[in-house]
Amino acid sequence: MTKLAQWLWALALLGSTWAALTMGALGLELPSSCREVLWPLPAYLLVSAGCYALGTVGYRVATFHDCEDAARELQSQIQEARADLTRRGLRF
Amino acid sequence: AAEEASRSSPRFRREPKGRVSRQDKYSVLLPTYNERENLPFIVWLLVKSFSESGFNYEIIIIDDGSPDGTRDVAEQLEKIYGSDRILLRPREKKLGLGTAYIHGMKHATGNYIIIMDADLSHHPKFIPEFIRKQKEGNFDIVSGTRYKGNGGVYGWDLKRKIISRVANFITQILLRPGASDLTGSFRLYRKEVLQKLIGKCISKGYVFQMEMIVRARQLNYTIGEVPISFVDRVYGESKLGGNEIVSFLKGLLTLFATT
Structure with a gap:
């Protein structure tokens, strides 16, 4: 089953359950407080899924590591490599 | 006396299974296009990383007819490091990443394949960690991830970070792929696994890397992850335009509907 089909199945299941309950198709007498919810x-x-998505993405953007050290290390290694390779006769 | 013996023994013997691991060979595939400036450094760093860790390796450079003289630099590097370590397998013109891997693999003598970008955004210092991770869990694939643990990026502005996180979030929700970095291209594969996967993947660009992981999941291959730091292109332009985003979304939806 494709991911799309899984989504459609899940949505159809939830949707029809909800519809059945709100419209009283099952003949259940739900208390009015329940129906109101x-x-x-x-x-x-x-709305809560949207909030979750925004919150998660926001948190992950804010905590995205900036690898300053890695960039500095790379720069110094490039200098080292340039010197070493020049000594070995590489023409850049 | 025992202390002295252990001190005098060479580095690779310290590992109890040193003999077994020395039979493993790692072929690094480096597809290049106009990487004249970066290629010497990436090769130097690869040689450094592998000589320090002691794993057996070869570097296969697949240049797609770069007009900037990448091939000339590659030939010089082959002379410096020897043609058993540096293998040049150029192609006439730009033919895409998937076929570059296929082409490179034909000539690979290693039983593991490492794929990475030649533009210095992927640092070879992580390769020993990939290898250790692979051995630890006997994984079929080890993928570098910018989104976990100490992983991260350098040189991205806020907009780029937001796009990246949003794209990753949507992908995780829709595809549930079981790996956190789908568009990254710093990975280690068992050779036969990569061969099998490449034959199944049809997408291009970012989506190609994503499809590889998704197909891997379908085929029940195991995936390990190692956090990596991604340092965006030192030389040359990094590209992420509207076109990339549109083709990414198309690819994502195609995978969503077909896998």
Whole structure:
């Protein structure tokens, strides 16, 4: 099953469960407080997924390592290499 | 006396399985196009890294007919380090990364293949860590990652970091690939694994590296990861334009719908 199909299956499953519950298709008598939460649930989920995505990406951007040391080390090794290779007769 | 014996023994014998590991050979594939300035340094760093770690190696330079004289520099390097260490396998013109790997592998005598960029953004000092990681978990693939542990980048502005993190986040959500850095191209493969994977991959550019990992997962190959620091091009221009982003998204959605 492709990743796309997995997503569609999961969405269809969740969507139909939600629809069945809100529309009372199963003949269940849910207490009104439950129904009040259930009705806007997809919107809540969407918003919290968005918040999670923004938060995660923001945190990861903020904590992205800047490898200053690696860059400095590389620069000094390039100098070393240039000297060594010139001694061995390389024409740059 | 025992102390003296251990002190006088050569470095590679300190490892109990030294004999076994010395049979392993690592072929580094370096596809180049206009890397005249970077090539001497990357080769020097590779030689340094391998001589310090003591692993057996060869460097295969696949130059795609660079007009800047990359091939001339490569020939000089071959003379300096010997044609058993530096192998030149040039091609007439630019033909793409996947076929460069296929071409290079035809001539590779190692049982492991290391692929990396020749523009100095990937530092050879990580290769011994890749090898250790591979042995530790007997992995089929070891992938360098900029997104984990001490991994990171140098020379990226905020915009570039945001694009990179967003792209990585979306990819992780959609594909759940089991590796944190999909677009990176600093990796170690078992030779037969790379051969099998390349035959299955059709995408180009960034997406090619991504497809390799996704297909690897499909084929149940194991993947280990080593944090790396990525130092963006010292010489020459790094490119990330709107075109790259569009083709990345297309590739991502194609993989999403087909794998």
